[in-house]
Amino acid sequence: MAVSFSRFAGSVSKSIRMAYCSLALSVRFVLPHDLSHHQEHSPPLFATRLRQLPMPCLYRFFRSNLSSSTNTNNPTSFNWSDDDDDDDDGEHGGVSRKTKTEAANTSKPLPPPYDPFSKKPVIEEPKDPSNLQEIFHKMRTDGLTNNAIKMFDALSKDGLTHEALELFAVIKDKGTMPDVVAHTAVIEAYVNAGGHSKDAIRTFNRMLSSGVAPNAYTYAVLIKGLARDSKLPEAQKYLLQMMKEGMRPNAPTYLAVFEGYLRDQRVDDARQLLDEMRHKGFRPDEKAVRENLGKRGKLFRDMMNLLFGK
Numbered sequence: 001m002a003v004s005f006s007r008f009a010g011s012v013s014k015s016i017r018m019a020y021c022s023l024a025l026s027v028r029f030v031l032p033h034d035l036s037h038h039q040e041h042s043p044p045l046f047a048t049r050l051r052q053l054p055m056p057c058l059y060r061f062f063r064s065n066l067s068s069s070t071n072t073n074n075p076t077s078f079n080w081s082d083d084d085d086d087d088d089d090g091e092h093g094g095v096s097r098k099t100k101t102e103a104a105n106t107s108k109p110l111p112p113p114y115d116p117f118s119k120k121p122v123i124e125e126p127k128d129p130s131n132l133q134e135i136f137h138k139m140r141t142d143g144l145t146n147n148a149i150k151m152f153d154a155l156s157k158d159g160l161t162h163e164a165l166e167l168f169a170v171i172k173d174k175g176t177m178p179d180v181v182a183h184t185a186v187i188e189a190y191v192n193a194g195g196h197s198k199d200a201i202r203t204f205n206r207m208l209s210s211g212v213a214p215n216a217y218t219y220a221v222l223i224k225g226l227a228r229d230s231k232l233p234e235a236q237k238y239l240l241q242m243m244k245e246g247m248r249p250n251a252p253t254y255l256a257v258f259e260g261y262l263r264d265q266r267v268d269d270a271r272q273l274l275d276e277m278r279h280k281g282f283r284p285d286e287k288a289v290r291e292n293l294g295k296r297g298k299l300f301r302d303m304m305n306l307l308f309g310k
Contacts, residue, residue, distance in 0.1 A: 274306065
């Protein structure tokens with residue numbers, strides 16, 4: 001009985017906290033109007049406070065700040081066709097102009113009030129990552145709010161406060177979905193599907209040619225996906241390109257490439273990559289490496305020997 005009451009009390013407390021959070025968001029008590037000139041919160045503190053909001057609360061805020069008039073929550077400005085000649089019906093997700101217009105004129109309602117007793121996650125991952133047609137259809141019809149939240153959360157966790165706040169500011173102040181979110185979402189869909197590395201790289205190159213700058217999350221998604229697909233030379237290329245652009249890869253990103261080389265017993269290639277990264281100022285974080293490697297074994301020992309000489 002005591003345990004049941006404790007769980008019930010915890011759920012009620014969580015519900016009350018969420019109700020306060022929703023109220024705070026609606027009257028802007030929690031979130032400042034001007035991110036760049038706010039007097040009470042430094043950017044790092046503000047980003048930390050924003051990321052500490054419960055996920056349902058953050059989700060509702062992102063959705064409520066996306067303008068229904070501009071409808072940029074639906075990525076209508078993104079070219080969904082995979083064909084270089086920009087046909088209307090791409091192989092993996094082409095969309096006709098009519099469909100784009102229909103999506104642009106569709107305004108998705110806010111999600112229902114938060115239910116503390118529901119075990120359904122706020123951000124649902126695709127049930128079948130290989131079903132690209134269904135994934136792209138969902139992006140066009142439901143928008144990219146989930147992808148924006150994932151990107152914001154990842155940037156914040158890596159301490160990239162400025163990039164996270166830039167993303168947030170575009171959504172809050174302009175009511176539009178940043179182009180980097182749409183391109184990264186498509187890249188992530190391709191790499192998660194497996195066997196679509198060529199499509200992911202093509203999307204990344206189109207992103208660059210369109211003048212859209214990738215952020216650290218974009219690079220991380222691409223690099224880890226290429227490494228999983230055993231495209232190690234390509235993964236290495238973008239890892240070094242990321243560092244050349246002044247971005248610091250987090251542990252999961254560079255470990256994905258080194259693990260690929262070690263699993264293939266290409267130790268010399270791994271050491272060569274490590275030397276190139278060190279010339280660019282790279283210093284592996286031993287604590288982060290240990291946390292991400294998980295179980296000890298041959299791979300763990302080989303990685304520690306490679307990175308730290310242990």
